[in-house]
Amino acid sequence: MGRGFFNVPKAVNEPVKEYAPGSPERAEVLATYKEMFHSNMDVPMHINGEEVRTGNTKNITPPHDHQHVVGHYHTANKSHVDAAISTALAAREAWSNVSWTERATIFLKAAELLAGPYRARMNAATMIAQSKNVYQAEIDAACEMIDFFRFNVQYMTDIFKDQPASAPGIWNRVEYRPLEGFVYAISPFNFTSIAANLPAAAALMGNVVVWKPSDHQAYSAQVIVEMFKEAGLPDGVINVIYGDPVMISDTVLDSPDFSGLHFTGSTHVFKNLWKQIGNNIHTYKTYPRIVGETGGKDFIWAHNSSNPLQVATAITRGAFEYQGQKCSAASRAYIPASMWEDVKGHLITQANDIKMGSPEDPSNFVNAVIHEASFDKIAHFIDAAKADKDADVIIGGGHDKSVGYFIEPTVIVAKSPTYATMTTELFGPVMTIFVYEDAEWEASLKLVDESTEFALTGAIFSTDRYIVEKASKALENAAGNFYINDKPTGAVVGQQPFGGGRASGTNDKAGSAQNLLRWTSVRLIKETLVSPTDYKYAFLGA
Numbered sequence: 001m002g003r004g005f006f007n008v009p010k011a012v013n014e015p016v017k018e019y020a021p022g023s024p025e026r027a028e029v030l031a032t033y034k035e036m037f038h039s040n041m042d043v044p045m046h047i048n049g050e051e052v053r054t055g056n057t058k059n060i061t062p063p064h065d066h067q068h069v070v071g072h073y074h075t076a077n078k079s080h081v082d083a084a085i086s087t088a089l090a091a092r093e094a095w096s097n098v099s100w101t102e103r104a105t106i107f108l109k110a111a112e113l114l115a116g117p118y119r120a121r122m123n124a125a126t127m128i129a130q131s132k133n134v135y136q137a138e139i140d141a142a143c144e145m146i147d148f149f150r151f152n153v154q155y156m157t158d159i160f161k162d163q164p165a166s167a168p169g170i171w172n173r174v175e176y177r178p179l180e181g182f183v184y185a186i187s188p189f190n191f192t193s194i195a196a197n198l199p200a201a202a203a204l205m206g207n208v209v210v211w212k213p214s215d216h217q218a219y220s221a222q223v224i225v226e227m228f229k230e231a232g233l234p235d236g237v238i239n240v241i242y243g244d245p246v247m248i249s250d251t252v253l254d255s256p257d258f259s260g261l262h263f264t265g266s267t268h269v270f271k272n273l274w275k276q277i278g279n280n281i282h283t284y285k286t287y288p289r290i291v292g293e294t295g296g297k298d299f300i301w302a303h304n305s306s307n308p309l310q311v312a313t314a315i316t317r318g319a320f321e322y323q324g325q326k327c328s329a330a331s332r333a334y335i336p337a338s339m340w341e342d343v344k345g346h347l348i349t350q351a352n353d354i355k356m357g358s359p360e361d362p363s364n365f366v367n368a369v370i371h372e373a374s375f376d377k378i379a380h381f382i383d384a385a386k387a388d389k390d391a392d393v394i395i396g397g398g399h400d401k402s403v404g405y406f407i408e409p410t411v412i413v414a415k416s417p418t419y420a421t422m423t424t425e426l427f428g429p430v431m432t433i434f435v436y437e438d439a440e441w442e443a444s445l446k447l448v449d450e451s452t453e454f455a456l457t458g459a460i461f462s463t464d465r466y467i468v469e470k471a472s473k474a475l476e477n478a479a480g481n482f483y484i485n486d487k488p489t490g491a492v493v494g495q496q497p498f499g500g501g502r503a504s505g506t507n508d509k510a511g512s513a514q515n516l517l518r519w520t521s522v523r524l525i526k527e528t529l530v531s532p533t534d535y536k537y538a539f540l541g542a
């Protein structure tokens, strides 16, 4: 409907609720948690708006109480994947042609539903099945998801407004078409907001989507699907399937209509998908867009001009919030020798204060890691460090999976800057520290830059502006999100667009216009208002 140049509501960040004792939001989320925890959620797949139950199910268990079943999800065989693809393609014509205002309204409505009636349920689902404390759930599953929807609507219109110049007698315009085919969204377990945004960003731009959430996020994915439906998302636009990721990806990537991958997860999975897409390139009707945000080994580097308490606090928050399972979590730090005793003292004080346990008790800062494989991997590295003469475990080191997958917040001091836990992404509450000689600060920056294949987030601490400038330059390519005198986590949509380079991803910045542009294919239209009738140009003479 071209009857006006509409302005969308100005996007503002959703205020983070505090969940302080006695607050209504705390009472509501805890009551919802209790009710959901003692129910059994049946999570179907969603193909063409229909709930698909195969009976081939897997249990959903909270990571902090792994013998307790809170639900189950149904898994696909190849015919379901084929159906999800053909359904998406059948929905494409109507969805890609509907006015952008209709698409915008659906996601703006989803934002309002989540800010209101869906908030407690989305947060409680994330607390239960992904083991997030209430605050971590709030900043992810409520606020970040709301922000993605609101800001993406604004960015979409910013993109549409970007138009070429026209010359006298000529009108040039571009239209931002969706990709020709369908987009495949694969999401990780650790952020409910990312899970929703991967299919939603593509759908907002007019694409149809096959979405494969992580098995470990199926519980909150169900709440997302219900919310999208209530917001008015038409059937077939986002089709949700669960199950064997290899079978699903093989089927999807074999389709000639596959036109884009929107992935967030680990580096090796993404690289293999990229390779598979490359091998299939002659199959596809278009060159697929490949967007992936992947692993990290995020750093904190401190100069001796910085404040030891600020550095220690950044380490505690950056490394241990959500059990170190943020892609942005700090997991290696470089501290000058002259500051180390002070930083260490503060770290020990803060670590002693941290409580660990179920998210049902909001006083627990640390909860469980996501699953047994992750627990075993992290525990293995911690135990190796305990036995290793090249490392000292100075804080934590305990782990216990009898009830839930609990790993104590752990600090390892490494004698070598390339020690295993200085360079390997563990995705757990483990910080490894290398203490450098103060005079070697420039060489230590080289270590930060060159020790790992990743470049996702990183932070430097200094009060000396010459040092800040030098470090920022030296680490120019070491992080896609670079923080000065702050922890490297907690990016906010609209303020710190998120993504990394090198092996950390394609750096297409989730929550930005840059990301949305990847889900469009521009058509340029040049219209000549009065067409010429003489083929001869002036230079040819009379």
Ligand code: NAD
Pocket (backbone or CB within 6 Å): 186, 187, 188, 189, 190, 191, 194, 212, 213, 214, 215, 245, 246, 249, 264, 265, 266, 267, 269, 273, 293, 294, 295, 296, 326, 327, 425, 427, 456, 498, 499, 500, 504, 505
């Ligand atoms: P993961 O790679 O194990 O899983 C991610 C998704 O890929 C899941 O849906 C999973 O089922 C699917 N998958 C797994 N194997 C596959 C295969 N062979 N083929 C196709 N799909 C497959 O990652 P995870 O454990 O869910 O998440 C943690 C990882 O994600 C970490 O490496 C973290 O750094 C990264 N991450 C990065 C960002 C970012 O913005 N850079 C954000 C969140 C998470």
